[in-house]
Amino acid sequence: MPTPAKLTARQQQVLDLIQSAIRHTGAPPTRAEIAAEMGFKSANAAEEHLQALARKGVIELVSGTSRGIRLCGSAVRALHAAQGTALNLPLSGTSQLVLPLIGRVAAGSPILAQEHVTQTYCVESSLFQHKPDYLLKVRGVSMRDAGIMDGDLLAVQATPEARNGQIVVARLNDEVTVKRFRRTAQGVQLLAENPDYPPIVVAHDETFAIEGVAVGLIRNALPL
Known part of the structure; x- marks a missing residue:
C-alpha cells in the first residue's frame, strides 16, 4: 500500500x-x-x-x-x-x-469544449487497457461489423496520431466521424466496417485531423 x-x-x-x-x-x-x-x-x-x-x-x-x-x-x-x-x-x-x-460536436470547436459535454460518468479504470479521456456516443451503423452499434459509448483516448488499422475519431472538414484509419502512399482513407458505406478518401484540400483512438466500448451499461 x-x-x-x-x-x-x-x-x-x-x-x-x-x-x-x-x-x-x-x-x-x-x-x-x-x-x-x-x-x-x-x-x-x-x-x-x-x-x-x-x-x-x-x-x-x-x-x-x-x-x-x-x-x-x-x-x-x-x-x-x-x-x-x-x-x-x-x-x-x-x-x-x-x-x-460528448454529444454532437459543433463545426470548428474542440471536441472537449464544454458545450459538447452532455453528461459525465464515473466508471472503473479496469474496464480499459489504455486510459480513455472521454466517451463519444456512436451515431449510425457504419462500424457495425466491428461490433460498434448505434447508441454505444465509445471510449476514446485523445491523440493526434494513429496507426494503420486503428479505429479513430476523426474530424473531416466540419464533421466528426468514427472510422478505421488507413494511411497509404496516396493519402489517408477512413474505412467503414459495413459494406453499405464506401471508403472515405481524404482529399489534399480537405481539413483533416485525428481527435483520438478508440480504447474501449460500453453498451447498455449506462443510463442515457
Whole structure:
C-alpha cells in the first residue's frame, strides 16, 4: 500500500466534497461548485486546492472539461486506512475514471469544449487497457461489423496520431466521424466496417485531423 499523502484540513474537506458529489450524482463538482460549497471567494481558490491534491497523488485533473477530476483509488484508500475511516465510494482497480460524454460536436470547436459535454460518468479504470479521456456516443451503423452499434459509448483516448488499422475519431472538414484509419502512399482513407458505406478518401484540400483512438466500448451499461 502506498504511503498516504498528508493533507491539510482544507484539502481533506475538498477531497470529501469531491467524493460526496461523485457518490450522489455520479460526477465530480465544478470549480465554481467547490468554491460555493467551501465559501471560497473565487473558482481560482478551488483550482489551487485541486492542484495541490493532484500533486499529492489523490486526484488527477483532466484538461478541457469543467468536471475533469479523477479520484486515484489507491491513494484515497491509503488515506482512509490511515485515518481509520470507511470508504463509501467503490474504487476497485487503481482508480475511478470520471469521463465526459460528448454529444454532437459543433463545426470548428474542440471536441472537449464544454458545450459538447452532455453528461459525465464515473466508471472503473479496469474496464480499459489504455486510459480513455472521454466517451463519444456512436451515431449510425457504419462500424457495425466491428461490433460498434448505434447508441454505444465509445471510449476514446485523445491523440493526434494513429496507426494503420486503428479505429479513430476523426474530424473531416466540419464533421466528426468514427472510422478505421488507413494511411497509404496516396493519402489517408477512413474505412467503414459495413459494406453499405464506401471508403472515405481524404482529399489534399480537405481539413483533416485525428481527435483520438478508440480504447474501449460500453453498451447498455449506462443510463442515457
